[in-house]
Amino acid sequence: MTGKIRVAVVFGGQSGEHDVSLRSAQAILRHIDRERFAAIPIGITRDGHWLIGGDPLKELAARSRLPLEPELTEAAADLKQGAPQRLLIPEPILAGSVDVVFPVLHGPYGEDGTIQGLLELAGVPYVGCGVLASAVAMDKPTAKRLFASVGLDQARWLAFTHHEWHCRQDDLIGQIERELGYPCFVKPANLGSSVGVSKARGRAELVKAVELAARYDRRIVVEEAIDARELEVSVLGNDEPVASIVGEIVPSREFYDYEAKYIDSNSQLLIPAPISEEQAETVRRMAIEAFRVIDGAGMARVDFFLERSTGRILVNEVNTIPGFTAISMYPKLWEASGLCFRDLITRLIELALERHQEQRRRRSR
Structure with missing residues (x-):
């Protein structure tokens, strides 16, 4: 291990996306x-304890x-023997035992700026977006307002708290029906992997969908349903980000929910997406603009809708810690763009170290 860069891969966590x-x-x-x-694997249990040493995965x-x-069961980490230690704080990270x-x-407590803030305080480089970008992208209403500020087209939407729902449910239902109509999608404001997401086709389903979303977040987002194709593009870089080729999701179910993503193997990933080069260039440009804003x-990974009836391209959301599973679009799009999984991981680590060095230079001036 002498001379190797020590990389702590931190996984699990307290969100509804723990298993993913x-x-x-x-x-x-x-x-x-x-x-x-x-590679140093560090797991976080559902109750927030850190598992270090042994095989926490x-x-x-x-x-x-x-x-x-x-197909990925071969051990790839530099594991210590024995059972993992169960700690309340990540001592090896805070003590400088990793590079x-x-x-x-x-999801929450990992993709929302919380662990990023901990690592900033500890002065430890880390892969991915910083505190601000992580928090903004995870909070759907805030991200949508920023997208609107730079003119990125998106579906109509409303947001409210669970408290507001209980206090004026009839008013909110009326507003949703007037401004968005049915069907519509109901989502927790801060979650991913389609956890807690429902499609409501009428008032009874809307009420049920809001109560489901409220199990995961105190704030709920309702979006109009767009008859659209689902496009995705991967972004890589710091000050000069680049976008991959565009892919398309063809879900096996009515929409790309948790089951379609991770349980049902019949969803299709079309790489490259069968769209025109002009449309692909527009998607890539919008992805970088969303990343920068x-x-x-x-x-x-930036997700889009391509409306079938009009050809409009609508930004949906930015995922700052996209999936890296065997079926995930982020690495697959880069592989199709000429960057294999191993080299993608290497480049992400290099970008993390470059960003950290730049931050240190600024602080020392």
């Missing part, structure tokens, strides 16, 4: 270049509702 995070970490640990990097996977990918952190924590760094 394990699959992403599994793929990263499998593909990381072990000639250059010493195996321990968390034993209680996961989403099995690990069988860089690769957070693979999808949130002050992104390192990586993001």
